[in-house]
Amino acid sequence: GENVEQHPSTLSVQEGDSAVIKCTYSDSASNYFPWYKQELGKGPQLIIDIRSNVGEKKDQRIAVTLNKTAKHFSLHITETQPEDSAVYFCAAHARLTGANNLFFGTGTRLTVIP
Amino acid sequence: EPEVTQTPSHQVTQMGQEVILRCVPISNHLYFYWYRQILGQKVEFLVSFYNNEISEKSEIFDDQFSVERPDGSNFTLKIRSTKLEDSAMYFCASSEFGTLQETQYFGPGTRLLVL
Numbered sequence: 489g490e491n492v493e494q495h496p497s498t499l500s501v502q503e504g505d506s507a508v509i510k511c512t513y514s515d516s517a518s519n520y521f522p523w524y525k526q527e528l529g530k531g532p533q534l535i536i537d538i539r540s541n542v543g544e545k546k547d548q549r550i551a552v553t554l555n556k557t558a559k560h561f562s563l564h565i566t567e568t569q570p571e572d573s574a575v576y577f578c579a580a581h582a583r584l585t586g587a588n589n590l591f592f593g594t595g596t597r598l599t600v601i602p
Numbered sequence: 603e604p605e606v607t608q609t610p611s612h613q614v615t616q617m618g619q620e621v622i623l624r625c626v627p628i629s630n631h632l633y634f635y636w637y638r639q640i641l642g643q644k645v646e647f648l649v650s651f652y653n654n655e656i657s658e659k660s661e662i663f664d665d666q667f668s669v670e671r672p673d674g675s676n677f678t679l680k681i682r683s684t685k686l687e688d689s690a691m692y693f694c695a696s697s698e699f700g701t702l703q704e705t706q707y708f709g710p711g712t713r714l715l716v717l
Contacts, residue, residue: 531708
């Protein structure tokens, strides 16, 4: 089955700096890669996703890159702000026989220092 | 904005007891999911549910687990005889059609502690 690895587990950056979180996956059939942000007391919220037919996607300060050959994808947050502090999860979609199952990484706790 | 809700937010139970975790998916969504996250570990898929039956389940979802949609709004996860290792955060999620590459919306989770 699919195995998603995520690094680093914790990341501290100064406000205004960039943050990069990296994930690798094992199943070459995976074709959908969402990123979720989890704030304290809340469930994971989708912030951006990328599909296997593109190599990069950007949404304001957030960008995601995908390298299908190397089976890794990354989340880039530029001009970080204190409200970006949260736990970030990458995930990969690996369809079993029917439904839409996600395989998650272990999460990265991002702290943005004002 | 519509959201997935879960109750209770925390539950403490004795080993061997039955627990029912409740979820209200987004109202026009057709696919429902349960995931769990043991402390310090990955979020893991348990089961997906569509049209009043299980669509897919992982090997974690053994005979002690069951899911049900008892009415038009609730989606429940039952653990028949809890074990210590069932202690985890349980997340419910829903998606509109359950198609490939479709966004899944997660609830805030229920933290289950089995003593």
